[in-house]
Amino acid sequence: MSTRIAFLKGHGTENDFVIVPDPDNVLDLPPAAAAALCDRRAGLGGDGLLHVVRSAAHPEARAMAAEAEWFMDYRNGDGSVAEMCGNGVRVFARYLQRAGHVTEGDLAIATRGGVKTVHLAKDGSGSGDAAGDITVGMGRALLPEGDVEVSVGERSWPARNVNMGNPHAVAFVADLDHAGDLFSPPPFRPAAAYPDGVNLEFVVDRGPRHVAMRVHERGSGETRSCGTGACAVAVATARRDGVDPAVTGTPVTYTVDVPGGTLVITEHPDGEIEMTGPAVIVAEGEFDAGWLEGVLA
Numbered sequence: 353m354s355t356r357i358a359f360l361k362g363h364g365t366e367n368d369f370v371i372v373p374d375p376d377n378v379l380d381l382p383p384a385a386a387a388a389l390c391d392r393r394a395g396l397g398g399d400g401l402l403h404v405v406r407s408a409a410h411p412e413a414r415a416m417a418a419e420a421e422w423f424m425d426y427r428n429g430d431g432s433v434a435e436m437c438g439n440g441v442r443v444f445a446r447y448l449q450r451a452g453h454v455t456e457g458d459l460a461i462a463t464r465g466g467v468k469t470v471h472l473a474k475d476g477s478g479s480g481d482a483a484g485d486i487t488v489g490m491g492r493a494l495l496p497e498g499d500v501e502v503s504v505g506e507r508s509w510p511a512r513n514v515n516m517g518n519p520h521a522v523a524f525v526a527d528l529d530h531a532g533d534l535f536s537p538p539p540f541r542p543a544a545a546y547p548d549g550v551n552l553e554f555v556v557d558r559g560p561r562h563v564a565m566r567v568h569e570r571g572s573g574e575t576r577s578c579g580t581g582a583c584a585v586a587v588a589t590a591r592r593d594g595v596d597p598a599v600t601g602t603p604v605t606y607t608v609d610v611p612g613g614t615l616v617i618t619e620h621p622d623g624e625i626e627m628t629g630p631a632v633i634v635a636e637g638e639f640d641a642g643w644l645e646g647v648l649a
Contacts, residue, residue, distance in 0.1 A: 355641040359389075359396060360447060362633040364439030366576035366612025370398040371447050371633075377409040383431030388647045389639075390429040396639065399575045400437060401427040402444050413462045420460035420467045422448060428571030436465030436517040438579015442486040442631035445470045450633050456484065465517025466491060486631050490580065491517060492623035493587040502540045502552055504532040511540070511552075512588035516625075519550045520584035524592065528556055531566050534574035553581045555589065563589055564609035576612030583625050586617035597621045 357379070360371040370389045372379065386401045388394070403425035407413035413423035424444045426437050441461055448454045449472055456472045468491070473484035494515040502511045502523050507530055511521040521540055525531065531554035532538070538552055549570035558564050565585050567578040586606040590596065595604050597619050605618040615629040 356638040357641050357644075358636070358638055360450075360633055360636040361396065361398065362402075362443040362446060362631065363612070364442045364577065364579065364631045365610050365615060365629055367400075367437075367439035367578065367610075368398050368576075369400050369402045369440055369443050370396045371402045371404060371443070373404045373447070373451065375404070375406045375409065377405045379403075381427075382648070383427070383433075384648050385431070385644055386427035387429065387431035388644060390427075390431075394647075399429050399569070399572045400434070400440055401429075401431075402440055402447070403427065404444065404447060407462045412464065416462040416467050420462035422453070423462040426463065428569070429573070430571045432571045433464070434518060434571065436463050436468075436580055438488060438490060438516075438581075438583060438627050439577050439629070439631075440579070441468055441470065441488050442579070442627075442629060443633070445472060445486055445488075446631040446633055463517075485628050487626055487628040488579070490583050490625040490627050493584065493619075493625060495587070495591070496545075498542075498545060500540060500542075500545050502538050504530060504538050512584075512591065513545060514584035514588055516580040516583050518580055519546050519548070520553060520581055521546070521550050522553045522555060522585055522588035524589075525554050525556060528554060528564065528566050530554070531568075534566060534568040536573075537568055537570065551578060551581050551584075553578070553585050555585050558607075558609060561589075561605065562607045562609075566611065577610040577615070579615065579627055579629070582608040582610060582615045583617050583627055587619060587625070590619060598623060 407417035407423040469489035471487040500511040509523040511523040
């Protein structure tokens with residue numbers, strides 16, 4: 353008899369994920385398996401895979417087990433490994449709440465980008481499914497030196513290099529339509545700036561400390577939202593606006609509209625960045641391990 357494997361689906365500002373609970377890290381999920389599960393036609397469908405593992409059970413997270421019980425083993429939609437996913441970590445926390453592993457308040461989650469602090473707002477519904485925003489401590493942004501340029505068709509723009517535990521190139525444009533279809537990654541140069549690829553954000557102004565963005569996520573294509581990308585955009589916009597909380601001593605907050613909703617990003621004088629937004633679990637079920645084995649055969 354085939355083994356049934358539990359899964360859930362969730363999203364954060366419509367950046368959607370397949371969630372596979374595996375506390376003891378007993379499932380073999382190579383890149384091809386993650387890609388098959390995320391396939392929108394032949395699989396379950398998602399921008400990425402959230403493999404839920406106890407830190408002590410995963411070789412990449414054991415060193416963080418004393419700080420964070422749970423490890424977000426995140427994969428992009430094509431199966432490649434990613435250091436961090438800001439929307440994903442909110443959905444990951446919502447799953448832990450739904451499963452009864454945590455309640456509202458603060459918790460720590462281990463990621464390949466380090467341990468992230470998460471705050472779950474009080475959930476008045478009692479279901480743990482939708483109510484209450486989630487705030488994630490995203491760490492500090494690094495701003496590598498050097499000029500970067502991105503292109504779409506005949507247009508090119510200078511881009512700000514921002515690293516949020518994963519690499520981003522942020523370009524300010526006159527119209528979001530100028531980003532094109534974003535099915536394939538827009539060219540950038542120099543290639544040496546991003547040897548492992550890059551997430552590309554295209555940004556327009558909407559008002560004072562309010563911007564909108566579209567994003568091509570490496571390994572996933574255009575997505576409805578990108579949490580680390582929204583943080584990179586807020587930092588890049590603040591620097592463009594001549595604002596650096598480390599200099600002013602005052603936090604700065606930007607509202608960032610994404611196709612799937614709105615995220616609020618605050619950078620503090622010590623460099624720490626917080627992201628606040630929704631996270632929703634929309635479904636749960638089981639898939640047949642035999643199906644996955646057949647796909648991988």
